[in-house]
Amino acid sequence: MNRFSYSRASAVSQALDQHRAHAGAAFIAGGTNLVDLLREEVTHPALLVDINRLPLRQIEATGAGGLKIGALATNSAVAYDDMVVRRYPLLAKAILAGASAQIRNAATVGGNLLQRTRCHYFYDAGTPCNKREPGTGCPALEGVSRIHAILGASDQCIAVHPSDMCVALAALDATVHLAGKDGTRTLAFADFHRLPGDTPNRDSNLRDDELITAIELPKQGFATHHAYVKVRDRASYAFALVSAAVGVELDGDTIVNAHCALGGVAHKPWRDPAAEASLRGQRLDAASVRDFSAMLLRGAQGRRDNAFKIELSARVIARAFELATQPSFEESTP
Incomplete structure (x- = not known):
């Protein structure tokens, strides 16, 4: 060290x-x-x-009916907070699906946003890595790629973002509060993390002189219809191969609004507003969810070791919608 x-x-x-x-x-x-x-x-x-x-551990209601969570609130504090459990259970479930209790007791909300990929090559200082040292290459492109990206990757990097919490925050349309030398600003959660492109060493749009101070959640928390589904290689303390955070608003069996974010598949939590918009007004059934999955996963590219993630992602999405909306969800024969 x-x-x-x-x-x-x-x-x-x-x-x-x-x-x-x-x-x-x-x-x-x-x-x-x-x-x-x-x-x-x-x-x-x-x-x-x-x-x-720093005085950044608050979890408090906002005047707009949302919730503001200080950047130093621990993952455990958030997961077990009464307002989070009642109004944003999707977030609580995603946090509890990640890491061990000991790590959740220490890990903070702000740190969770900034955690770095668990790519084996990134962690091996003896191998080249464009994320660690730009311009040195990406061994994962032709090497072991089981845990790597199928969406949004580039020829510079195919690593994925490891967070469970961030997948839920993406689905919930969170906002990130930042402080820097020029004052404060906010970023929509969708704009916080970056895809690798030609600069895989930059994980986020956080400026070098900025500090995360809080996360703000909007009023809509999908408390009634939600699910977080995580598929991993072992049942305890493992990062997601694929995960899905789903929140749905229904009128009978008709979809009024639906949010779905995927984890384990890209350099950032993966959402597609156009695909989500295609669900609005649709009858909630297996066919509409299959069409949504196809749209969300269009352009997905697997490699030798991770092509299975494409089909797995579709199955995880289907399961998440089913769990989120039972008994409204209807199976239909393809």
Whole structure:
């Protein structure tokens, strides 16, 4: 592990000042991912700015009828919060599907957004990796690709984003609150993470001088009809091969609104507003969900080891809609 300096901040402005004063500085809160990256020599910050004393742990209702969650709220605190469980159970279920209880007790909401891919090549400092060192190559393109992307990849990187929580936040149309030297701003969750393109080393549109301060959820939480389905290689503490977060609003058996985000398939949680729009006004049945899946997965490309994810994704979507809407969901013969 490389040598680094350490500082502690008690206010957002102080944390930003400390970070800005040192090239190569990084913020640390729970450290559940960053410490791994340090140990594996993947990242080499010159300074760690401890932000655990910042007043960013609130979980509170907003005037617009939504919910605001501070960036330092732990995953466990969010998953078991009464307002989250009642109004945004999709988020609670996604969080509880990820990691172990010990990690959820330490991991923070802001850190969850910023966790990095679990690509084996990315974590192996002895191999080239465009995400770790731009321009060195991507061994996964011709190597072991079982856990890698089938959507939104590029010839520079086929890694996937590992978060469960972020898949639910994408489906819920969350907003990310940021603070930086020029003040505060917000980003729609759909605009926060990036696809790899020619810059796979950049996971998000967070600026170098910015800090996540909160996540805000809109009033619509799909509390009545929702599901989070996660398929993984083992039942405990494993990242998703494919996951789906689904929220549906129904009028009888007619779809008024539907959101569906996929995890484990792309560099960011994968949603397609056009595909979702095609469901509105449709009768909820297996046929309409199959048509939606085909539209959502159009352009999916598998490799030698991960082509199975295309069919698996369609099956996970179907199961998620079925669980979200029983007994409204109807099976139909193809």
